Amino acid sequence: MSSRVAVIGTGYVGTVVAGCLAHIGHQVIGVESDAAKLVPLRAGRAPFHEPGLDALLAEGIGAGTLSFTDDFAAAMDGSDVVFVCVGTPSGPDGLPDMTAMVGVARSVAANLRHHHVLVNKSTVPIGSGRWLASVIEDVARTRIEGLFSVVSNPEFLREGNAVHDYLHPDRVVLGSDDPAALDTLAELYQPILSQTLPGEAPGEQVPLVRTDLVTAEMTKYASNAFLATKISFANEIARLCEMVGADITEVTAGMGLDTRIGGRFLDAGLGWGGSCFGKDVSALISTAGDYGYRTRILEAAVEVNEDQRNLVVEALLHDLKTLRGARIALLGLAFKPGTDDLRDSPAVAVAERLVHRGCFVTAFDPVVGALPGHPDVRIAASATEAAWQADAVVLATDWQEFLGLDLKSLRAETRGDLFFDGRNIFDPGLVEAAGFRYRGIGRGVPKTVERVAKEPAEGRPAGQPSWRD
Ligand SMILES: NC(=O)c1ccc[n+]([C@@H]2O[C@H](COP(=O)([O-])OP(=O)(O)OC[C@H]3O[C@@H](n4cnc5c(N)ncnc54)[C@H](O)[C@@H]3O)[C@@H](O)[C@H]2O)c1
Known part of the structure; x- marks a missing residue:
């Protein structure tokens, strides 16, 4: 009816x-x-x-x-x-x-x-x-x-x-x-x-x-808080993988095949963003505070997420030694693929931190054509244009389009050879074959191996852009 x-x-x-x-x-x-x-x-x-x-x-x-x-x-x-x-x-x-x-x-x-x-x-x-x-x-x-x-x-x-x-x-x-x-x-x-x-x-x-009303409202908050915590959990394990020499992409593939865990929202990377996760987790923490209760797990999830955004800066500092004047090509601005939403985008947070350190950041995103309020971040019309004279390439949003990039042409534009894959979407061997040095998140020993099959994304029809956060 x-x-x-x-x-x-x-x-x-x-x-x-x-x-x-x-x-x-x-x-x-x-x-x-x-x-x-x-x-x-x-x-x-x-x-x-x-x-x-x-x-x-x-x-x-x-x-x-x-x-x-x-x-x-x-x-x-x-x-x-x-x-x-x-x-x-x-x-x-x-x-x-x-x-x-x-x-x-x-x-x-x-x-x-x-x-x-x-x-x-x-x-x-x-x-x-x-x-x-x-x-x-x-x-x-x-x-x-x-x-x-x-x-x-x-x-x-x-x-x-x-x-x-x-x-x-x-x-x-x-x-x-x-x-x-x-x-x-x-x-x-x-x-x-x-x-x-x-x-x-x-x-x-x-x-x-x-x-009832309150239970429905709580169901929304609890769902988002759980998903955000799941991603932060993967990121915490990624830190450990880096230390012990394990590869997080294989660890989470192995974990995700366990139906009790499931493979979605287990991608290590620059962390969650967007208009919902941060806001909803904060609201839950704040609500708990009203009752004199500390949601320790949620506080930790936020802290881990915040740290992920600093990872790029740490990695570039370690590699390039000084960031003032360094040119960085940033691939991706949207908080995730498939949208032009920039609210609380990890990519934008990374751009801000790099600009703050004196970097010259040129970004390319397949659908975001402008970054209001950030005059210091230049916007390029293509990944190749963004890569011109870059000391490092940083992939910040896991647009599937980036997997189709001609990495050799990209490398021909850059002056440095560091490729920081902030979403672990590339096969390190392919990136290195194009003349870059590959750096991912939690991939202690980057290597090209036959990947363990990932659990198929539940409910995702073929051809959907991405099932990542
Ligand atoms: N974006 C998401 O993925 C998502 C997912 C689930 C839930 N939510 C929740 O849904 C809500 C909306 O989110 P959004 O991302 O669509 O926000 P949004 O800012 O994109 O949209 C809100 C719209 O409401 C309009 N508006 C505000 N006051 C109005 C009024 N008095 N009369 C008519 N229009 C008015 C604004 O102009 C704006 O276009 C939020 O509470 C958000 O937390 C968002």
Whole structure:
């Protein structure tokens, strides 16, 4: 059955939610307060890079099931279910900044004229579902009694793979104190839950977790904190591998074949980044602090991650001795492949640290064409251009495209021969055959050997860009 849906905030999450819900048969209005984003959205284009999303937007707009507006009141009048997808960046106290959420709550309160199910997709501090209801009640007082229910529906999509992840999730988590609201959402998600999606062969039923608000909110935080910790664990073992002369890529391949562990999110490298992991782990640490509890494992995960970003500087210092004036070619800027998102990107953090040390950094990224706020980092149009006269090449984002680079041509451009593979994606032998000296992370004895087969990435269709973080 088709539902009338409004999606408030059409950024990286909201645009995917809007496009996918229209795709599965709902009537969707996206509400966006940033006028600059509305222009491409109305033309069926996402205002950021996300594979497969433009096609969904064009499909929905063409079919008349998807539209975008800045008119909050009209969107409320034309919908019964409202997905809230506004940003909740980290505030100074480690907890998410709820300014945008307060704005949405006030607009909802001012425009509630019939019953709505409010679905929170933004990642918010534990207890925010009830807080949202209280803010709305405060603004509208008794006029809105019984006019809304709140559901927490945390989002687990990965940028770069977002459309696939939203349509083929590992699970859907719904939390509310109102069973009728949970029924509404379960009905809305039916095509996804039953994997009967337009244009696709039927798939296996997706598990639905029905729970209360706080448990749903905690499930999101615990999932992200676990994944971040898993990567930090691999990075800690990588440090030890470096010391004892083992190769982390083979160690994690061997570990990952154990189904109790699984091979995903075990890649040693420059560590995690993006808009979610750091923010969500900080929020959990901060929440624990409110109860007088120290989350020691999470604090350690953050510390290890921070250290990984310094590894490049340490390695270059060790090798080049002085960094002032050294030219560094940086391959990759996005926080991971498949996206142009630069929020808390390890690649950008590395660039900043190298510039701070006096390096001349020239970066190339397949989709990021500018680095606002970093005038000292030059942007090249190709990897070869970035490599001109470089003393070292540093690979910081594991774009699959980089594996196709002509390394000999790259080496012909550089004046130094150091190749720092910050994501361990290259076969050291291939890099060395091109005339570079290879340096990876946790590859104590870099060698070319037949690799142990990696566990296939669960749920990843063939041809997806990457299953790394
Ligand atoms: N990005 C991810 O991969 C991801 C994954 C899971 C969960 N989340 C969570 O989802 C939320 C959104 O993340 P995002 O990356 O999409 O953020 P984003 O900053 O890309 O998008 C937020 C959008 O909301 C708009 N907005 C803010 N206030 C508004 C208002 N009052 N009315 C209409 N539009 C408004 C902004 O202009 C922006 O376009 C966050 O809480 C985040 O933690 C993000």
